[in-house]
Amino acid sequence: MSNGIVYLVGAGPGDPSLITLRGLECLKKAEVVVYDYLANEQLLNYAPESAERIYAGKIGGRHNQGQDEINNVLVEKAKAGKVVVRLKGGDPFVFGRGGEECESLREANILFEVIPGVTAAVGASSYAGIPLTHREITASVAFVTGQEGKDKNESNIDWDRLSLGNGTVVFYMGVTTLRRNMKRLIEHGRSPETPVALVRWATTPCQQVLVGTLADIADLADANSFKPPAVTIVGEVVALREKLKWFDRRPLCGKKIVVTRAAEQAGEFSEKLAARGATVLECPTISLVEPESWQLLDLAIRDLPSYDWLILTSGNAVRYFFKRLDALGLDARALTGCRICAVGPKTAEEIRAFGIKPDLVPTDYKAEGVVDEFSRLDMHDCRVLFPRADKAREVIPIALKRMGAHVDSPVAYRNIFPQRLLPETLFALEKRSVDCITFTSSSTVQNLAAMLGEELMLDMLKGVAVASIGPITSKSCRDLGLRVDIEPEEYTLNALVNALEAHFYSKTKVDTSLATDNFN
Numbered sequence: 001m002s003n004g005i006v007y008l009v010g011a012g013p014g015d016p017s018l019i020t021l022r023g024l025e026c027l028k029k030a031e032v033v034v035y036d037y038l039a040n041e042q043l044l045n046y047a048p049e050s051a052e053r054i055y056a057g058k059i060g061g062r063h064n065q066g067q068d069e070i071n072n073v074l075v076e077k078a079k080a081g082k083v084v085v086r087l088k089g090g091d092p093f094v095f096g097r098g099g100e101e102c103e104s105l106r107e108a109n110i111l112f113e114v115i116p117g118v119t120a121a122v123g124a125s126s127y128a129g130i131p132l133t134h135r136e137i138t139a140s141v142a143f144v145t146g147q148e149g150k151d152k153n154e155s156n157i158d159w160d161r162l163s164l165g166n167g168t169v170v171f172y173m174g175v176t177t178l179r180r181n182m183k184r185l186i187e188h189g190r191s192p193e194t195p196v197a198l199v200r201w202a203t204t205p206c207q208q209v210l211v212g213t214l215a216d217i218a219d220l221a222d223a224n225s226f227k228p229p230a231v232t233i234v235g236e237v238v239a240l241r242e243k244l245k246w247f248d249r250r251p252l253c254g255k256k257i258v259v260t261r262a263a264e265q266a267g268e269f270s271e272k273l274a275a276r277g278a279t280v281l282e283c284p285t286i287s288l289v290e291p292e293s294w295q296l297l298d299l300a301i302r303d304l305p306s307y308d309w310l311i312l313t314s315g316n317a318v319r320y321f322f323k324r325l326d327a328l329g330l331d332a333r334a335l336t337g338c339r340i341c342a343v344g345p346k347t348a349e350e351i352r353a354f355g356i357k358p359d360l361v362p363t364d365y366k367a368e369g370v371v372d373e374f375s376r377l378d379m380h381d382c383r384v385l386f387p388r389a390d391k392a393r394e395v396i397p398i399a400l401k402r403m404g405a406h407v408d409s410p411v412a413y414r415n416i417f418p419q420r421l422l423p424e425t426l427f428a429l430e431k432r433s434v435d436c437i438t439f440t441s442s443s444t445v446q447n448l449a450a451m452l453g454e455e456l457m458l459d460m461l462k463g464v465a466v467a468s469i470g471p472i473t474s475k476s477c478r479d480l481g482l483r484v485d486i487e488p489e490e491y492t493l494n495a496l497v498n499a500l501e502a503h504f505y506s507k508t509k510v511d512t513s514l515a516t517d518n519f520n
């Protein structure tokens with residue numbers, strides 16, 4: 001036996017965060033990843049950069065012939081001593097041909113492990129709000145392939161048993177054969193009125209749900225050009241969706257929203273939008289770079305013992321300052337004797353990460369609030385070091401100088417705008433598939449205009465709702481010819497999120513018809 005091993009990992013139904021911890025662990029140590037069309041490609045980002053990525057569809061070609069070749073690749077790579085992850089959509093052992101792959105590995109005497117995944121029926125059930133079993137409705141569920149038994153006499157499926165009683169039936173791979181399978185259930189005794197849900201791309205932002213009955217779902221699917229991949233859930237439990245649906249009830253569900261903050265700052269805002277169902281497209285309009293010269297900051301750092309105060313006003317200032325300290329061969333000890341003011345709780349946290357407790361963390365962390373705190377101290381003749389961004393406001397240094405302090409404010413980093421948009425965002429804007437763009441400071445909109453050119457920006461944002469965080473940013477938008485559709489009353493990210501919700505809520509036509517439920 002070689003040292004190679006194959007992990008058959010269930011990737012889950014679509015939402016990449018539904019993979020198991022064990023699955024992720026295996027992926028992180030993979031040397032080769034062989035992945036399927038149904039496994040979310042974002043999961044590949046967790047594999048080491050050096051790992052070889054093989055798309056099984058490319059090896060596969062046609063379904064049946066391809067399987068032998070996939071088996072061979074797994075065997076060969078493992079024989080060469082590699083750690084191989086076979087990443088499969090859903091669960092490897094539910095209609096995933098994982099059984100066949102394991103058989104061939106066993107024959108070749110290769111070690112393997114199988115890591116389960118959330119199978120499509122289960123993912124669709126949760127995310128469509130359709131419990132597969134329910135004490136009052138049904139105590140059984142069957143997973144059935146929609147592709148089996150094209151010739152009625154050859155079917156391995158016991159249609160009588162499946163059709164009688166009230167067990168839930170979930171078909172996989174059953175969109176193209178929908179009409180035939182629904183008809184069979186009726187012929188074998190299920191009521192034509194039984195509710196049916198088709199759930200497509202379950203658990204992903206593109207999830208679509210189409211609800212009907214055994215009698216009419218095939219017509220509805222045709223009328224809506226419903227395409228695979230989808231599972232078909234048949235049974236009275238489907239009626240619970242009206243009450244239990246949650247995924248497509250989230251206020252920003254299905255909305256594509258562009259976030260123009262700096263990459264370093266976008267995270268929290270983007271997460272809030274995503275938690276409300278939005279698909280977030282990041283569009284960094286600011287990036288941070290080193291100063292043109294380190295000379296002034298270096299002079300100050302070498303002279304640190306002579307300073308009474310060091311003021312750091314952002315996480316960026318902390319990171320750039322300490323990076324430079326390190327580059328000069330110094331560490332936190334160079335700050336002995338110097339008091340430290342951290343503006344904002346996050347800045348304070350970053351300073352603590354260097355093992356230093358800030359002496360002053362002003363409660364109000366706008367520049368005016370900081371000045372207010374210092375005005376209570378005797379700053380006369382104090383030496384203050386204030387490393388900062390190149391375009392920072394002058395409020396703090398000016399006020400401190402008025403108090404009699406000597407302030408040095410060398411540039412520690414610069415804000416510049418990136419040369420181009422991220423391809424995914426540009427693509428969505430060009431395709432006109434974006435619902436909303438958010439601007440959280442004047443520089444975000446001004447930089448976007450500079451990146452795209454004003455005319456192109458106006459053209460690309462036609463029909464896109466513009467959300468601005470407050471009056472100053474809105475003015476910058478209008479100055480550039482943009483119409484502002486959303487502006488919260490309070491100047492905070494939370495208020496902006498709420499305003500977005502309110503905007504899209506009022507725009508959503510609440511469609512109560514069961515048949516076209518969330519179908520677009």
Ligand code: SAH
Pocket residue numbers: 013014038088089090091092093094095096118119120121124171172173174199200201202203228229230231
């Ligand atoms: N091993 C997979 C199933 C593979 S068979 C699993 O456990 O889920 C492929 C079929 O799975 C598709 O035809 C479709 O019926 C279903 N499927 C897979 N992913 C799906 C998804 N995100 N939404 C709906 N159906 C899905």
